[in-house]
Amino acid sequence: MKYDLPTKEGYFGDFGGRFVPEILIPVLEELEEAYNEAWADDTFREQFHHLLEEYVGRPTKLTYANRLTDHYGKAKIYLKREDLCHTGAHKINNAIGQILLAQRMGKDRIIAETGAGQHGVATATACAKFGVDCIVYMGAEDMERQKLNVERMRLLGTEVRPVTSGSQTLKDATNEAIRDWVTNVEDTFYIIGSVVGPHPYPKMVRNFHRVIGDETRRQLQEAEGRETPDHLLACVGGGSNAMGIFYPFIEDESVKMYGLEAAGLGADTDETAATLTIGQPGVLHGSMSYLLHNSEGQIQLAHSISAGLDYPGIGPEHSYLHDSKRVNYISITDDQAMEGVKLLSETEGIIPALETAHAVAYLDELMPKTSKDEIVVLNCSGRGDKDMGTISKNIDH
Amino acid sequence: MIKTDNRISQLFERHEGSEKIMSLFLTAGYPDPEATVDLILGFEDNGVDMVELGMPFSDPLADGPTIQYSSNKAIEQGITMAKIMEIVERVREKSDIPIILMGYINPVLRYGVERFCQDAAKAGVDGLIIPDIPIEESGILSDQAEKNGLPIIYLVAPNTSDERMRKIDKASQGFVYCVSVTGVTGAREGDEVAQSVQRFIERVKANVTHNPKMVGFGIKSHEDAQRIAADMDGFIVGSALIDTIREHYPEQGWKDEVFAFVRDLKYGKR
Numbered sequence: 001m002k003y004d005l006p007t008k009e010g011y012f013g014d015f016g017g018r019f020v021p022e023i024l025i026p027v028l029e030e031l032e033e034a035y036n037e038a039w040a041d042d043t044f045r046e047q048f049h050h051l052l053e054e055y056v057g058r059p060t061k062l063t064y065a066n067r068l069t070d071h072y073g074k075a076k077i078y079l080k081r082e083d084l085c086h087t088g089a090h091k092i093n094n095a096i097g098q099i100l101l102a103q104r105m106g107k108d109r110i111i112a113e114t115g116a117g118q119h120g121v122a123t124a125t126a127c128a129k130f131g132v133d134c135i136v137y138m139g140a141e142d143m144e145r146q147k148l149n150v151e152r153m154r155l156l157g158t159e160v161r162p163v164t165s166g167s168q169t170l171k172d173a174t175n176e177a178i179r180d181w182v183t184n185v186e187d188t189f190y191i192i193g194s195v196v197g198p199h200p201y202p203k204m205v206r207n208f209h210r211v212i213g214d215e216t217r218r219q220l221q222e223a224e225g226r227e228t229p230d231h232l233l234a235c236v237g238g239g240s241n242a243m244g245i246f247y248p249f250i251e252d253e254s255v256k257m258y259g260l261e262a263a264g265l266g267a268d269t270d271e272t273a274a275t276l277t278i279g280q281p282g283v284l285h286g287s288m289s290y291l292l293h294n295s296e297g298q299i300q301l302a303h304s305i306s307a308g309l310d311y312p313g314i315g316p317e318h319s320y321l322h323d324s325k326r327v328n329y330i331s332i333t334d335d336q337a338m339e340g341v342k343l344l345s346e347t348e349g350i351i352p353a354l355e356t357a358h359a360v361a362y363l364d365e366l367m368p369k370t371s372k373d374e375i376v377v378l379n380c381s382g383r384g385d386k387d388m389g390t391i392s393k394n395i396d397h
Numbered sequence: 398m399i400k401t402d403n404r405i406s407q408l409f410e411r412h413e414g415s416e417k418i419m420s421l422f423l424t425a426g427y428p429d430p431e432a433t434v435d436l437i438l439g440f441e442d443n444g445v446d447m448v449e450l451g452m453p454f455s456d457p458l459a460d461g462p463t464i465q466y467s468s469n470k471a472i473e474q475g476i477t478m479a480k481i482m483e484i485v486e487r488v489r490e491k492s493d494i495p496i497i498l499m500g501y502i503n504p505v506l507r508y509g510v511e512r513f514c515q516d517a518a519k520a521g522v523d524g525l526i527i528p529d530i531p532i533e534e535s536g537i538l539s540d541q542a543e544k545n546g547l548p549i550i551y552l553v554a555p556n557t558s559d560e561r562m563r564k565i566d567k568a569s570q571g572f573v574y575c576v577s578v579t580g581v582t583g584a585r586e587g588d589e590v591a592q593s594v595q596r597f598i599e600r601v602k603a604n605v606t607h608n609p610k611m612v613g614f615g616i617k618s619h620e621d622a623q624r625i626a627a628d629m630d631g632f633i634v635g636s637a638l639i640d641t642i643r644e645h646y647p648e649q650g651w652k653d654e655v656f657a658f659v660r661d662l663k664y665g666k667r
Contacts (some may be wrong), residue, residue, distance in 0.1 A: 009533065019502060019529045021459040023554040023579055026561075165465055166456065175458045182459065183580035283529065284456060296477050297507030298455040326528060362516045 010199020015316035028073035075370035089382030097208030102189035116307030117149025119193030198202030198286030209244025262304035263331035306354035319381025353382035418631025426476030432621035444663035450502030461583030489521035562604035
């Protein structure tokens with residue numbers, strides 16, 4: 001099965017595209033051209049991979065989870081340790097890639113949106129490293145919930161602008177970043193934090209993260225003498241860590257893939273972020289994809305215990321992989337995710353991010369169906385330090 | 398091709414002399430659905446030539462604070478696509494003022510493109526402006542719009558290249574919406590609009606040759622309009638109108654204040 005999406009027009013099947021005001025069309029065309037040129041340029045790639053090595057700390061380890069494996073007594077479980085990246089999650093891969101591109105394009109003003117603050121911190125970090133001005137838009141309510149990350153960004157020299165419009169969360173921060181962008185198109189580069197937004201962002205962000213899957217192939221070959229696992233798991237909000245690890249395996253039909261999205265209090269309740277489980281196609285933030293919206297097409301508020309999954313949309317490529325059934329998307333509740341946090345902490349001494357815990361929680365359902373000669377790889381997308389406040393509020397010891 | 402009996406094309410055909418065509422943007426359901434009907438009917442008697450009726454969306458990413466506010470208010474008060482169609486029908490019982498539905502694509506998609514175009518045409522809508530549908534994505538809407546005789550009006554911006562302006566001019570029906578400044582919708586200080594606008598207007602004149610040209614974004618007074626639209630067929634005002642409604646609603650006589658503002662926009666203070 002050959003896989004070479006998106007199309008030239010930025011489509012993954014029916015999803016993706018470029019649904020933006022006219023002002024952004026020339027900007028996106030310029031960006032696409034610059035990205036394609038850079039990605040084909042060995043010097044750019046070397047620069048990118050050098051920074052991933054020297055600054056981010058790549059390659060991240062592929063850790064054999066022996067006690068977690070024993071816990072289920074079935075397939076061998078490996079963890080791809082994105083939690084070991086500088087700043088504590090995979091997000092920095094993309095921030096570094098995009099800031100290099102911004103430099104190449106001569107854009108010296110960086111803006112970004114953030115929900116939980118992880119992408120904001122990654123962008124602020126990259127901007128500090130490059131000595132570039134950075135403005136991060138963040139919902140006023142999220143700023144209250146994620147005070148520590150606000151402080152981190154400020155310490156890194158970034159201006160955090162509170163967003164008080166709409167629901168004061170990630171989707172509104174994204175709206176506000178786009179408003180800034182259309183106003184300052186000449187000198188501003190918008191670093192989007194996930195595989196969402198208008199073409200070429202979903203493709204570009206995926207490609208900056210594909211290093212996760214590429215490393216996994218090599219590392220699995222070294223550890224097990226085979227490049228591909230039988231089962232591949234990742235959590236999905238916008239879906240960048242998942243696309244990063246899935247993409248290099250899409251053509252390997254023997255690899256079963258699972259995207260774990262946030263059910264919140266339950267996919268059948270109003271307090272959910274299970275976009276693919278219950279959403280309908282629509283257009284938000286510049287691309288066609290599944291969305292949570294009401295019968296009038298008004299976007300609904302998402303809910304998840306994990307701020308990073310708390311988004312009413314999803315990357316268009318995931319919508320395609322869902323419809324084409326290449327990836328199984330399953331929703332995991334807040335309570336299940338909390339169990340996932342405990343399980344990984346107690347068996348492996350790794351406190352996962354609440355996002356990652358959604359993937360861990362799915363092991364309960366998957367593992368009994370596996371056999372001892374199979375291999376499971378779980379993308380450990382981030383560490384849980386940032387979530388300790390939420391975790392301690394919700395845990396039963 | 399746009400039909401000859403379309404109210405927008407008739408408006409531009411009929412129009413002569415130096416007076417500029419004035420189109421106003423009003424959020425459907427703001428300040429309330431009843432008032433929207435009354436305002437549009439009253440506009441006609443106060444010099445307004447055309448109305449762009451905004452279909453509110455929860456995430457209006459190309460709009461400034463004013464239209465964000467009116468959109469949210471309208472949604473909170475329960476505006477729906479069906480009610481928007483009703484507003485148009487009720488205006489149509491009494492008036493032939495050209496009405497364009499303007500808004501983001503998502504509520505249209507959710508309502509169903511076919512149903513939307515059929516219902517809009519039946520209600521008496523004369524055209525569509527969907528700012529997040531650039532010409533490349535027009536396929537999602539154009540067949541049904543064409544089938545129901547609804548012209549789609551496209552936008553050009555200050556950073557649109559000459560070549561692209563010509564493409565947009567070809568695709569657009571009714572007129573071309575010229576966005577005078579980069580940025581979101583909203584009233585601006587005169588200088589801010591004046592500085593770069595002249596070069597843009599020159600490029601529009603050279604490249605948009607098939608369609609009438611309407612200029613919008615940032616216009617808040619008669620003087621702004623006369624200066625910016627000097628070489629255009631007309632001008633569009635949205636945020637400044639909604640700011641005026643917001644200032645006076647619901648005090649006694651608020652509509653008269655709004656109509657006075659509208660007259661001043663068109664004719665200047667007299």
